[in-house]
Amino acid sequence: MSRFVNRFTVPLAIFAVLVVVFAIGIKDSPQKDLIPSPLIGKPAPAFALPSLTDPGRKVTSAQYRGHWYLFNIWGTWCIDCRIEQPMLLKIKQAGIIPIVGLDWKDDPKDARTYLKQAGDPYQSIGMDQDGAEAIMWGAYGAPETFLVNPEGIVVYKRIGPITERAWEQDILPRLPLTSTPDSASSS
Amino acid sequence: MRQRAASIFIAVLAASLLLGASSAHAIAYTQMPTPQLEARYLHLIRNFRCMQCQDESLADSPVDLAAEMRRHIRDMLLAGKTDQQIREFMVSRYGYFILFKPPFVAKTAWLWLTPGAVLLLGVITALVIIRKRAVLVTSDPQDDDLTDA
Numbered sequence: 307m308s309r310f311v312n313r314f315t316v317p318l319a320i321f322a323v324l325v326v327v328f329a330i331g332i333k334d335s336p337q338k339d340l341i342p343s344p345l346i347g348k349p350a351p352a353f354a355l356p357s358l359t360d361p362g363r364k365v366t367s368a369q370y371r372g373h374w375y376l377f378n379i380w381g382t383w384c385i386d387c388r389i390e391q392p393m394l395l396k397i398k399q400a401g402i403i404p405i406v407g408l409d410w411k412d413d414p415k416d417a418r419t420y421l422k423q424a425g426d427p428y429q430s431i432g433m434d435q436d437g438a439e440a441i442m443w444g445a446y447g448a449p450e451t452f453l454v455n456p457e458g459i460v461v462y463k464r465i466g467p468i469t470e471r472a473w474e475q476d477i478l479p480r481l482p483l484t485s486t487p488d489s490a491s492s493s
Numbered sequence: 494m495r496q497r498a499a500s501i502f503i504a505v506l507a508a509s510l511l512l513g514a515s516s517a518h519a520i521a522y523t524q525m526p527t528p529q530l531e532a533r534y535l536h537l538i539r540n541f542r543c544m545q546c547q548d549e550s551l552a553d554s555p556v557d558l559a560a561e562m563r564r565h566i567r568d569m570l571l572a573g574k575t576d577q578q579i580r581e582f583m584v585s586r587y588g589y590f591i592l593f594k595p596p597f598v599a600k601t602a603w604l605w606l607t608p609g610a611v612l613l614l615g616v617i618t619a620l621v622i623i624r625k626r627a628v629l630v631t632s633d634p635q636d637d638d639l640t641d642a
Contacts, residue, residue: 344585344586437557442586447545
């Protein structure tokens with residue numbers, strides 16, 4: 307009996323441990339796509355970008371000091387952004403929080419045409435034609451959305467389209483209950 | 494003679510593979526103004542991960558985002574930033590994930606210590622087995638069943 311224990315228990319135990327290790331590795335591997343942002347809890351990058359919709363004007367972080375806002379990185383070339391578009395329009399309609407867009411590596415003409423056709427969910431949109439601003443935000447795909455509080459601190463980041471669920475479970479609970487007075491009237 | 498032909502064949506094969514690899518990795522980048530800056534630039538981009546391909550370095554990756562990051566790193570170098578400052582900037586935006594060689598901090602300690610611990614475990618296991626077998630051989634030379642009873 308002790309012979310059996312000596313010969314097989316140790317390799318079997320090692321094998322069992324390996325099975326567990328690899329099972330965790332396989333199970334969690336899709337999360338390789340979701341790299342947590344080091345910006346959470348830190349000040350959002352200060353920005354001053356040329357406006358897409360209002361040429362000659364600038365979209366700046368200073369304009370949003372004292373306000374909650376969503377910073378949404380998108381582009382007309384990005385399929386997932388088009389999937390996200392209806393949800394962004396819904397958020398705009400709710401009137402609880404403004405969305406600031408970052409039009410990432412896009413042709414401004416295409417972007418303006420697209421917004422005219424699909425609807426414009428943004429309060430203002432900054433242009434990032436050479437992609438330098440997106441690096442400041444640690445973006446590596448689109449859409450990516452940051453929730454920034456009135457002190458200018460990033461409190462949450464969403465990688466991929468904002469879903470109904472993400473809006474209700476991750477974004478709304480982080481907002482103060484009485485954000486804007488007109489939020490109660492709209493659905 | 495046949496052996497010689499075979500070794501020449503292998504040498505040619507190896508050389509062609511090496512050449513193929515280097516041309517496949519050729520990615521256009523702007524030359525830095527001095528050889529020192531060039532060396533620092535190449536060293537930096539080889540040690541950052543491409544966030545979109547993940548297993549390629551910024552030096553190897555053909556995607557747009559990697560090109561923009563290379564340009565950003567070049568700009569920072571030209572602005573007189575130190576390698577350390579550039580690394581800190583990249584980590585502040587993308588996290589430790591962007592470094593191919595993560596630093597030894599509390600959060601990454603397990604990453605660095607696990608291989609050593611596993612190796613130690615292996616060495617101890619091997620020693621135990623070797624000792625046991627040595628004892629077995631000296632104490633009972635007639636027993637050809639090498640298991641202990």
